[in-house]
Amino acid sequence: MIKSMSTPLFELRNLTKIYGGGLLGRQAAPALDDFSLIYEEGTPKITTIAGESGSGKSTLANLALDFVHPTKGQILYKGKDLSSMSRNERFTFRREVQAIFQDPFGTYNPFYKVDAVFETAIGKFKLAHSQTEARKLMWEALEVVGLRPNEILGKYPHQLSGGQRQRIMVARAFLLKPRIIVADEPVSMIDASLQVRILDIFRNLKEAYGISFLYITHDLSTAYQISDDIYVLYSGSVMENGNVDDVIQNPQHPYTQLLVNSIPVPDPDIRWEGRSTSSASEMILQPANNGCKFYQRCPHAMQRCVASPPPAYQVGNNQYAACYLYADTRQALAAD
Amino acid sequence: MTIASVPGTLPQELPDQAQPQLWTNVRYWLGNWKLTIGLIMIVGLTSFSIIGSLIVDFDRTKVASADFNLRPSAEYPLGTDNVGRDIWALMIHGIHPSLKVGLIAGVIGTLLGVILGIVGGYYGGWLDTVISTTADIFLTIPSLLILIVLASYIRTTTIEFTALVIAIFAWAGPTRLMRAQTLSLRERAFIPLAKLSGQNDFEIAIKQILPNLLPYVMAGFVGAVSGAILSLVGIQVLGLGPLFTPNLGMILQAAYLGAAIFRGMWWWWIPPTATLMVIFIGLFLISIALDELANPRLRERAK
Amino acid sequence: MTLHEAPALQVENLRVYYWTNRGPVKAVDDISFTIQRNERFGFIGESGCGKTTTIMAILRLIKKPGKIESGRILLNGHDIAAIDKEEMRQTRWNKISLIPQGAMNSLNPVMRVRDQIGDTILTHKGAIASNVLRAEIHALLDMVELPAKVADMYPHELSGGMKQRVCIAMATALEPELIIADEPTSALDVVVQKAVMQTLIGVQERLGASMILIGHDMGLTAQVLDRVGVMYAGKLVEVASIRDLYHTPQHPYTQALIASLPSVREKKRGGGIPGLPPFLLNPPPGCRFHPRCPHAFDTCKSVTPDLREVRADHLAACHLYDEQGNETWTKAKGRANDKVDVNTPV
Numbered sequence: 001m002i003k004s005m006s007t008p009l010f011e012l013r014n015l016t017k018i019y020g021g022g023l024l025g026r027q028a029a030p031a032l033d034d035f036s037l038i039y040e041e042g043t044p045k046i047t048t049i050a051g052e053s054g055s056g057k058s059t060l061a062n063l064a065l066d067f068v069h070p071t072k073g074q075i076l077y078k079g080k081d082l083s084s085m086s087r088n089e090r091f092t093f094r095r096e097v098q099a100i101f102q103d104p105f106g107t108y109n110p111f112y113k114v115d116a117v118f119e120t121a122i123g124k125f126k127l128a129h130s131q132t133e134a135r136k137l138m139w140e141a142l143e144v145v146g147l148r149p150n151e152i153l154g155k156y157p158h159q160l161s162g163g164q165r166q167r168i169m170v171a172r173a174f175l176l177k178p179r180i181i182v183a184d185e186p187v188s189m190i191d192a193s194l195q196v197r198i199l200d201i202f203r204n205l206k207e208a209y210g211i212s213f214l215y216i217t218h219d220l221s222t223a224y225q226i227s228d229d230i231y232v233l234y235s236g237s238v239m240e241n242g243n244v245d246d247v248i249q250n251p252q253h254p255y256t257q258l259l260v261n262s263i264p265v266p267d268p269d270i271r272w273e274g275r276s277t278s279s280a281s282e283m284i285l286q287p288a289n290n291g292c293k294f295y296q297r298c299p300h301a302m303q304r305c306v307a308s309p310p311p312a313y314q315v316g317n318n319q320y321a322a323c324y325l326y327a328d329t330r331q332a333l334a335a336d
Numbered sequence: 337m338t339i340a341s342v343p344g345t346l347p348q349e350l351p352d353q354a355q356p357q358l359w360t361n362v363r364y365w366l367g368n369w370k371l372t373i374g375l376i377m378i379v380g381l382t383s384f385s386i387i388g389s390l391i392v393d394f395d396r397t398k399v400a401s402a403d404f405n406l407r408p409s410a411e412y413p414l415g416t417d418n419v420g421r422d423i424w425a426l427m428i429h430g431i432h433p434s435l436k437v438g439l440i441a442g443v444i445g446t447l448l449g450v451i452l453g454i455v456g457g458y459y460g461g462w463l464d465t466v467i468s469t470t471a472d473i474f475l476t477i478p479s480l481l482i483l484i485v486l487a488s489y490i491r492t493t494t495i496e497f498t499a500l501v502i503a504i505f506a507w508a509g510p511t512r513l514m515r516a517q518t519l520s521l522r523e524r525a526f527i528p529l530a531k532l533s534g535q536n537d538f539e540i541a542i543k544q545i546l547p548n549l550l551p552y553v554m555a556g557f558v559g560a561v562s563g564a565i566l567s568l569v570g571i572q573v574l575g576l577g578p579l580f581t582p583n584l585g586m587i588l589q590a591a592y593l594g595a596a597i598f599r600g601m602w603w604w605w606i607p608p609t610a611t612l613m614v615i616f617i618g619l620f621l622i623s624i625a626l627d628e629l630a631n632p633r634l635r636e637r638a639k
Numbered sequence: 640m641t642l643h644e645a646p647a648l649q650v651e652n653l654r655v656y657y658w659t660n661r662g663p664v665k666a667v668d669d670i671s672f673t674i675q676r677n678e679r680f681g682f683i684g685e686s687g688c689g690k691t692t693t694i695m696a697i698l699r700l701i702k703k704p705g706k707i708e709s710g711r712i713l714l715n716g717h718d719i720a721a722i723d724k725e726e727m728r729q730t731r732w733n734k735i736s737l738i739p740q741g742a743m744n745s746l747n748p749v750m751r752v753r754d755q756i757g758d759t760i761l762t763h764k765g766a767i768a769s770n771v772l773r774a775e776i777h778a779l780l781d782m783v784e785l786p787a788k789v790a791d792m793y794p795h796e797l798s799g800g801m802k803q804r805v806c807i808a809m810a811t812a813l814e815p816e817l818i819i820a821d822e823p824t825s826a827l828d829v830v831v832q833k834a835v836m837q838t839l840i841g842v843q844e845r846l847g848a849s850m851i852l853i854g855h856d857m858g859l860t861a862q863v864l865d866r867v868g869v870m871y872a873g874k875l876v877e878v879a880s881i882r883d884l885y886h887t888p889q890h891p892y893t894q895a896l897i898a899s900l901p902s903v904r905e906k907k908r909g910g911g912i913p914g915l916p917p918f919l920l921n922p923p924p925g926c927r928f929h930p931r932c933p934h935a936f937d938t939c940k941s942v943t944p945d946l947r948e949v950r951a952d953h954l955a956a957c958h959l960y961d962e963q964g965n966e967t968w969t970k971a972k973g974r975a976n977d978k979v980d981v982n983t984p985v
Contacts, residue, residue, distance in 0.1 A: 052828035053799075067528060094534055106525035111547040117529065124534030146913075161915060162686065191685035192857060196899040197911035218829065221858070221901040248903050262833040264858035266900045268881040271862055272833055 007079040009212070010039040010064075010097070010180055015073035017059050032056040032063070033236040033293075034073070037214075039180060044206045046213040048223040048244065050259075051233035057216045060233075061184045064214060065099055066090075095125045098178040102185035104166035108157035114165070115153050117172050125176065141171040145201055163194040170201055174209075181205070182214045187222060199226050220263055224248050229318070232256050235293035237309065242319030253321040255294045292324070300325055371625035377618030381611065382435055388428035396425035397582045408603045415603040418594040423587070427607050430582040433495045434565060435615070437583075440499035441506045441564035446557040449510020450549065456511070457518025458541045468515060474508035480570050487576035495578050502567045509563065510556035517552050521545050555626040562619040569612065584608045645716045647817055647849040648674040648697070653710035653720075655689075655696045664919045666692040666705070668873040671946070674817075674849050674866075679840070681852040681860050683896070684870035687916055690853045693870070694819050696720075697851075698737055699727045715816065732763055736810040738839075740822040743802030746794040752780075752805055753790035759809045779808040782845065784838050800831035804838060811842050818843055819851045824859070836863055857900055861885055869893050872917050872927040875946055879953040889955040891932045926958065934959060 015035045020028045033056075037047065051057040062068045063075065066082055075082045077093050085093065101107050108114060118138045121127070128134035142149040145167040157165060166186065173181050183202070187195040203226055205211045217223055223230055224244060231241040232255065240253035251257045261273060289295060291306040298305070304324050312320040313330035320333060395401055400420040408415045414423035456467035486501055521527075522545070530540050571577050572585020573592070591597075591605040651671050656663040667689040674680045682690035695701050697712055699719065712720040719730055731737075739745070747755055756776050761767065767775075777787050783804040794802055803823060810818060823839065824832040840863060843850045854860060860867060860881070867884050869877040869892065877890040888894045892912070899910040914931040917923055923930055929939040938958045946956040 052830070065528070065532070067531070091534065094532065099528070099532055101525055101529070103525050107529050109524075109526040109530075109544055109548070117533070120530065120535065121533035163915070191855070192901075193685060193896055193899050193912040195911075196901065196907070196909075199901075200908065200911070203908075219901075220829075221903050224903045225901045225906055258830055260903065262830045263903060264829075264833070264856065264862040265904065266858040266861045266885065266897070266902055267904075268861045268885050272837070275834075275837060 006041055008038045008076070009041045009078060011074075011076040012037045012060075012064065013074045013076065015060070015063055015070045015075065017056075017063060017068065018071045030056075030071070030236050031059040035060060035231075035233075035238060036073075037231070039212050044210045044212040045228040046202065046206055046215055046226050048227040048230040049214065049216045049233060050218065050220055050223055050230055051216075052218055054235065055233040056236040057218075057233055058184070059236075061099070061182055061214070061216055064182050065097065066093070091125075095121075095176055096179045097182065098173045098176050098180070099182040099184065100166075100169050100173055100186045102188060104162045104169065104189060105157065107169060108165065110157055113154055113156055114160065114168055117168065118175060121172065121176055127176070137175055138171075141175040142168070144174055144204075145171045146197065147171065163190055166190055166194075167198065167201075170198060174205060174211075177209070178211060180212045180214065182216070184216045185218070186215075188217070188219065195222065196225075202226055220248060220259060232259070237293050238312070238322060239294060240319070240321045240323075241312075242316060246316050246319045250316070250319075252315040252319065252326070253294075253323050254298045254300050254325075256321075258297075292322070368625045368628065370621040370628075374618045374621030374625060377614050378435075378622065381431055381614060381618070385428055385431035385435070389432065392425050392428050394425070394429060396422035397429050405599075405601065414607055415601070417587075417590060417596075417601075417604050419590075423604060423607065426582050426587050427584075427611065430584050430587060430608075431611060433578070433581050434568060434584045437495055437499040437502065437568045438561040438565040440496065441503040441568075442557050442561035444500075444503040445506025445508075445560040445564070446510045446553060448507035449512075449514050449556055449560070450546070450553060452507070452511045453514025453516075454518050454541050454545060454549070457515040458522055458537070458545060464515075467511065471508045471511040471515075474505055475512065479505040479567060483567055483571050484574060484576060487571050495581050495583075498568065498571075498578050499564070502564045505567065506560045506564050510553075510560055513552055513556045513559075514549060517549055518545055521548055551626065551629050554629075555623060558619055558623040558626060562616065562623070565615060565619075584612060588612075644676060646673045646713075647676045647678070647715065648851075649711075649713040649716075650693075650697070651711040651713070653693070653696060653712065654708040655692050655701060655705060656708050657705045659704060659920070662920055665873050665922065666919055667696065668922075669710075670868075670870070670873075670875045672868055672875060672878060674851065676849055677844070677847055679843065679850045679852065679863060679865045681854070681864040681867045682870055683857060683860055683867055685855070685896075685916060687872070687919065688870040689873040690870050691821065692873075694737075694821060694851060694853060698731060698735060698819065729763075732759070732810075732815065733813050734815055735817045735819060736813070736815040738803075738806055738810045738818070738820040738823045741826060742806035742810075742823070743794075743799060743826070746802055746805065748794055750793075751790070752792055752794070752797075756780075756790075756805070756809055756812060760812050763813050775812070779812055782811070782842055783808045784841075798831070799827050800835050803827060803835050807835075807839055807842060811846060811848075814846055815848055817849050817851065818846075820853070822854045823852070825854065825856075832859070857896070858902075869896070872922055873919055874927055874943075874956065876928065876957070877953075877955045878946065879950075879955075883950070883953050887950075887953075889949050889953065889960070890928075890957050891934050891959075892928050893955075895933075926956075 013036055015032055016030050017032045018028055018030045039045065049057050049060055059068070063070055066075070069083065077097070080089055082090075082093065109116065115138070118141070119134065122134045122137065128137055138153065139149045142152055147164060147167055152160065152164065152168060160168075166189075170186075187198050190198065199222060202213055202215070206213065215223065215227060227244045229242060230244045230247050232239045232247065232253065234255050239255045240247055240251065247256060248260060251260050264272065289306055291308055292298070292310055295301050295305045302324060310322045310324045310327070311332040312322045313326035313332050315321045315326055315330055398421065402412060402416045402420045402422055404416060404418055404420050406412055406416040412422055412424060414427065416422055417426075452467050452471070456464040483501065483505070490501065527540060527544060530544050535543065568577065568583075569585040569588070572583055573589045575589050577583060577585055587608045588605070591601075591608070594601075594604070596604040650673075653667055653670050654665070655667040656665055670693065682693065684690050692701070692705070696707050699707075701707060707720060710720060711718050714730070714734060719727060722730070753773075753776050756779060757772055760772060760775060776790055780787060780789055785801060785804050785808070789797065789801065789805070794805075797805070807823075820839065824835050827835060836859065852860065852864060864881050866878070866880050868875050869884070869890065871892050877884065877888065877893050884893065885897060888897050895910075895912045899912070901907075912931055917927055917930070925941045926932070926935070926939045926944050929935040932939065936958070942958070944956040944958050946954045947960065949955045949960040
């Protein structure tokens, strides 16, 4: 890994999160295991965290937003560790790292009009000095996402459609002019025809305003459309990561390959290949082992996979797979 | 806190025309027959009693203000009791103090319930354990027994003081209710959004959670009032209530001691009993109606 | 598929309205379609288009204030819209079964799998000897590719995919002629989704049943269906074979929809459909899509187009095609025209 020349904007360093632990002293399996990611100053990017349920992606979102504390590892914003920030620094972090959540209904307090999601933030972060100025900011933000402000402001959440509500959330994130937006399944509850518009807005926010994204999803198709790079998570560990084109078009890790093969391509001539493995592999009570997390479902499982988790091997120009299949032919990344 | 994954696309709701929330609620309330009838019963009784108190002479409630055991007549619409008190006057002057106790105890209980419930539910930890365990204890021990013991030691002279004594138990139910609702509201997705907007825990508790508790506050209030009036009547019937203010329980106690049923003095025991029934049925109807307001699923079935 | 066999399902002029105090919401407004035996048919459409209402109408599960206003639903030639409640109750599950959305969450958590499947069978078939029942349950589990030991387990011991297979087993226990699946794999991970869908298709083919599938994942529908109907604002706007629909969509809505599908094959910019779907309380006059259609012209604003055959076995409801099914207006194929005002009022 090239050491950064300047302080990175946002750095997740060897993050591990273990929930609970059990009274009998038995360690629960980590929800997230030794995850690292860097956002550099000056080069905004959209990074996808791809994973299924149980992969640890929700945990990662919660950690990145400082809603939970890591068991091991650090989160550094502009070089400062989150846990040792002053009150002001933490406040700045709050404003500069925003989020868009999955559910376009639950994120609204039904008691208030939708204006509240803007006004609360404007008030707390002192983004405007008068009502007029605040209103102007709200108008501008709504127009950026393609909504008509006079049809939106003054309404209650239940009076608007799901698509409108989600766009308001994007507008809110834009209004705060953050540096980073954590988008957790932002379009999975939205119709296809609107999904693509919202994803376009994300792209614009990155290109025109320099905002980076941590885009969390299970849907590789949308990930492919907008991201620059991707991390494929399984059971808390990164299986493969790198440039999104390479990872998706030419996946090297058996799990990524399985995922990509399972995606239903919207083309009737390109039907699913083969039959998936039998349902016995879906049994949920898998004993944790000390090796590769994907061992039990991997068609290429070997003896060495059980003993210890494989390091990330460089399998492409900007592509890394954590799989012993490449142990003999590729360079492993030195552990940080 | 987890960000759960929910499948599928949301159905498109039918956007309502922009109506102020308050007006929609008021219209709904007035359309709900249980609420209307319940309110009529309680408000009717209260105003009847208050207005009546201004008209009917208080002296007629005093002992020996009239002949004993008179049957109902034009001058004494409900007759008199065995010590010469005008029962009609007793009823009129006696209803609103009972309701007043209910109100005071209900307000104290609900206020405490909201504060303790939100604090316990939102902040959690040892504070929550202390609050909820205490509330559980107060809910489990038989309040009437304790009240009887307390009332017999403390000379409960005034209505207000009695209300305070009863309020000792009135806070537990509302606290549990508010705490439960706070616990569930705490997990809603607009809470992390509020955090991202810079609100601290205190602001979230007051501005995000409290407004959503309002339906439960009202339901809890009605429950607290019912419970308080019940407790009050309980101790009054045993002769432990306020001594100098006429009240329904006292009338009932006197009717019991004076063997009203046995002596066929229906005008003595039926009015207070019927009035108590009206009070409780009225409060009950209001509380069901408020339950429906708080729980939309019940609202659908009610239509 | 022999042509002279009666179709498995024939729906004629179905209308389902929800009566609110502001008037009727026309959730399904005069749709007609046919499903052949052994065919996998599906509805594509976005929120509020009426696809869920349609299948609920077929199952006669529409609740107040909704009501089937008019129309015929011919199951094997027999109009089930007209039969009484008791006969419908027996038809349900025996002849038509439903795998509802989130089915796996409706499994009873305190009953073992074998008891839940057993209940379904016994309720509809009456009393059966216990060893016969056991054999049937095992046969069902085998058909959905679950090991026999699952019968003794509780739902919480099973993964999402396995629970959904149990639901498929329950839905097919009585060998229905028509299986209706409402988003059967929405809650499942993509790998499990593929496996479960393949199982479902296997079951459907083995039973010789027809299937109606609705879902919002258009990639999934492309993989699984034979024929598909596109719904918009309560109307059927296009019906075609799956290949014809995805490769040569005729209706502008379908074209825009297909163009906005994200895929891992190519990167696209732009796309999507401006505006919002209409309120069904007061839909736009004429063609319901006209406010958002890049090719709309005068007739579209006042006359509702009929669903006509515009190509072999390919129906579309659009004024761009005249009575003979020929194009009347030259139009750009492919993506929706972005010059349409984003905030077109509807």
